[in-house]
Amino acid sequence: MNTVPHPVVPERIMAFLDGELPAAEARVVATHLDTCAECARLAERLRSTSQLLSAWRVPDVPAKVEQSVADLVDKTGSGLRTGRPTLPVRFSRWPWGRRAILWGGTMAALLVALALYLPRLRVSRHAEMFYTDGSLQSQVQGNGGSAGKLSPPVNGRALPESGRAITKLNELVTPTSPGAAPDSNGLYHGLGDHAEDSFSVNGQPLTDQQSKIFASAIPAPMIARTVSLLIVVKDFAASRSSLDAILARHHGYSAQLGVSTPENAPRSLQASLRVPAPELSSAVGDLKALGRVENESQAGEDVTRQHVDLAIRLKNARETEQRFRSILQQHTGNVVEVLQVEENIARVRGDIERMEAEQTTLEHCVDFASIDLQLMEEYKAQLNPPGASVSTRLHNAFVAGYQNAAETVLGIVLSLEEYGPSLLIWLLILALPAGLLARRYRTKVAAL
Amino acid sequence: MNGTLGNSGRERSAAAETDEQLMVEFSRGSADAFGELFLRYKQALFGFFRRRVADQAQAEELTQDTFFAIVRASSRYAPCALFRTYLYAIAFKILRAYRRKAALRATLFGTEAAPRQPAFETPSDAELSVRQAVAKLERLDREILLLREFERLSYAEIADLLRLPLNTVRSRLFRARMALRDLLVTPAPKSSPTKLAEREECV
Numbered sequence A: 001m002n003t004v005p006h007p008v009v010p011e012r013i014m015a016f017l018d019g020e021l022p023a024a025e026a027r028v029v030a031t032h033l034d035t036c037a038e039c040a041r042l043a044e045r046l047r048s049t050s051q052l053l054s055a056w057r058v059p060d061v062p063a064k065v066e067q068s069v070a071d072l073v074d075k076t077g078s079g080l081r082t083g084r085p086t087l088p089v090r091f092s093r094w095p096w097g098r099r100a101i102l103w104g105g106t107m108a109a110l111l112v113a114l115a116l117y118l119p120r121l122r123v124s125r126h127a128e129m130f131y132t133d134g135s136l137q138s139q140v141q142g143n144g145g146s147a148g149k150l151s152p153p154v155n156g157r158a159l160p161e162s163g164r165a166i167t168k169l170n171e172l173v174t175p176t177s178p179g180a181a182p183d184s185n186g187l188y189h190g191l192g193d194h195a196e197d198s199f200s201v202n203g204q205p206l207t208d209q210q211s212k213i214f215a216s217a218i219p220a221p222m223i224a225r226t227v228s229l230l231i232v233v234k235d236f237a238a239s240r241s242s243l244d245a246i247l248a249r250h251h252g253y254s255a256q257l258g259v260s261t262p263e264n265a266p267r268s269l270q271a272s273l274r275v276p277a278p279e280l281s282s283a284v285g286d287l288k289a290l291g292r293v294e295n296e297s298q299a300g301e302d303v304t305r306q307h308v309d310l311a312i313r314l315k316n317a318r319e320t321e322q323r324f325r326s327i328l329q330q331h332t333g334n335v336v337e338v339l340q341v342e343e344n345i346a347r348v349r350g351d352i353e354r355m356e357a358e359q360t361t362l363e364h365c366v367d368f369a370s371i372d373l374q375l376m377e378e379y380k381a382q383l384n385p386p387g388a389s390v391s392t393r394l395h396n397a398f399v400a401g402y403q404n405a406a407e408t409v410l411g412i413v414l415s416l417e418e419y420g421p422s423l424l425i426w427l428l429i430l431a432l433p434a435g436l437l438a439r440r441y442r443t444k445v446a447a448l
Numbered sequence B: 001m002n003g004t005l006g007n008s009g010r011e012r013s014a015a016a017e018t019d020e021q022l023m024v025e026f027s028r029g030s031a032d033a034f035g036e037l038f039l040r041y042k043q044a045l046f047g048f049f050r051r052r053v054a055d056q057a058q059a060e061e062l063t064q065d066t067f068f069a070i071v072r073a074s075s076r077y078a079p080c081a082l083f084r085t086y087l088y089a090i091a092f093k094i095l096r097a098y099r100r101k102a103a104l105r106a107t108l109f110g111t112e113a114a115p116r117q118p119a120f121e122t123p124s125d126a127e128l129s130v131r132q133a134v135a136k137l138e139r140l141d142r143e144i145l146l147l148r149e150f151e152r153l154s155y156a157e158i159a160d161l162l163r164l165p166l167n168t169v170r171s172r173l174f175r176a177r178m179a180l181r182d183l184l185v186t187p188a189p190k191s192s193p194t195k196l197a198e199r200e201e202c203v
Helices: A010-017 A023-035 A037-053 A063-077 A096-130 A164-172 A208-217 A236-249 A277-288 A304-330 A335-367 A390-447 B005-010 B019-027 B031-050 B056-072 B083-109 B125-135 B139-149 B155-162 B166-185 B193-200
Strands: A135-141 A173-175 A199-201 A223-233 A253-260 A268-276 A292-302 A368-377
Touching: A010 A023, A010 A037, A010 B166, A023 A037, A037 B125, A037 B166, A063 B031, A063 B056, A223 A236, A223 A277, A223 A335, A236 A253, A236 A268, A236 A277, A236 A368, A268 A277, A277 A368, A304 A335, A335 A368, A390 B083, B019 B031, B019 B083, B031 B056, B031 B083, B056 B083, B083 B155, B125 B139, B125 B166, B139 B155, B139 B166, B155 B166
Parallel strands: A223 A368
Antiparallel strands: A135 A292, A173 A199, A223 A292, A253 A268, A268 A368
8 A cells, every 4th residue: 555645636636637737836747647657547537527527518509699689789889778678677686876866756756746736735725715604704825915805705785584674675675686586594695785776666676765775774794804914024123013003093902912032033922903894904904014924814704694683682672671661560469470570670681781792792893803913023043152061061962862862772662562572473473484484495595 | 780799700800809808899889899709608608507507598598698787787897807707707696696586486486497498408328427417516516617617717717706715616626526527437327307407407
């Protein structure tokens, strides 16, 4: 048995046969192969193995591969976009630049769609709010440039269904206008400022005297008007003074007023003003001149029917009271009956006073329009020196950071406590199939 | 070029330029240079995939994909390594991606991609023996052996491609050759070409 180590290891012989050795080392190996029969046999085995492998042949490349590659090169040469002709390129294989362009384009399209959709949504909601039950409401928002062009709050007259004069009038007067039909309550709507032109007596137009009766019988609509204004002013103090002057000029008053002057924030004023109804337009105009109108809304509620009902009920109550008093004066009876009559008089008297107060309030609402005013100062940030020293701010920041970290940890712990058991159950449920799938995948990958 | 990659390439003086020079020319717009490269490597690349994928049609698609990748990346090509190494690196990436997809498909759906065409048309006994023996080698040894014997890559190129130390490549190649020699000297019972093709999917 030859125990003398070979000067050339077998791997070197293989490398020599593969041409992987430097020239000097290759000469040494070649010389050794000439002298060592064992190494020569090894070299021969290696050579024959390679020769045997050459039996593994593959067919020629099909022409269609060449054709498709040639087509791609042609597109590249002509400047066309080169893509896979047979299968689409997966998104995950797209270059980052193309992905960024796609995402950016998608987001931009979404933003454009939102920008186009949102204003329509606001307009449709405004249109929905335009008419409300029992009152016509107009609302204008914006800078106040077109806020003065509002529809009149009430276009028609209302004919009350009760009242002696009206009852008589209804007997005499018949509507001639096709649109002058009473509703279920006997009220006429939509007749405009010349309502008397829509009626006739025995087919003849109303005479001047009848028109006067008609005008006196038909009360003017009682509209309780309210205006809401949000105005941004530059000089808050001057605007405050101007507000008082406007109220004095228009014979109004402030029902409620509050001023807020926070530090490092714009000052604001909120007031509920009352001005005589005829002065409303001019007062609103003066208020708008204080600054830039951010928001304006106007509303008018027709309280005519309420007022008429109240007047009739008041009249009836007074007549009832009068009858009780007559009974008390003209008839005699025992003490119990007298006391009952006096009690009824007191009750009716209370009702009368309550209704008179309601009537006064209602008339006040009509006589004095309400303006809900909000003045906001156009705030300019002030350059203030830092209030605290650097060390204090560092300390505060550290404390805030510690608190945030503690809150975060606490939140994680709470979440784990809350969702942990469920997650654990799901993990247990999914662990087995997931493990099997992973094992199978690893096996397949290893096999490939 | 009008679909005449090979012909245009043949018109060039074949040995005049290196692969790297041709690739640089192609990156500058010369389609003839790519034709020459295609002519040089089309069969080798198809053989690379054909010996590793059981389905011939799949091997054709992967060959096509590799050349597509070369064309698309031509503007970024820098001749800092041999073109051959560059080409097989791309081919290896495409092959790995295909294997991952195939493994995932087989894991989730339990279906193997059936060969759309017969693996080989009438393989000789010697060829069947070789393929059977190669299929029995350890995976990494088999890969190194194939790269050396068929793709004719140097040890350094193989080490670079497989990210292995050079000595590991040498020792594993030696081991693979010895094992293959033993397998070929004492051949196992021959498998049918179809069964062998399924096993070669593992190569």
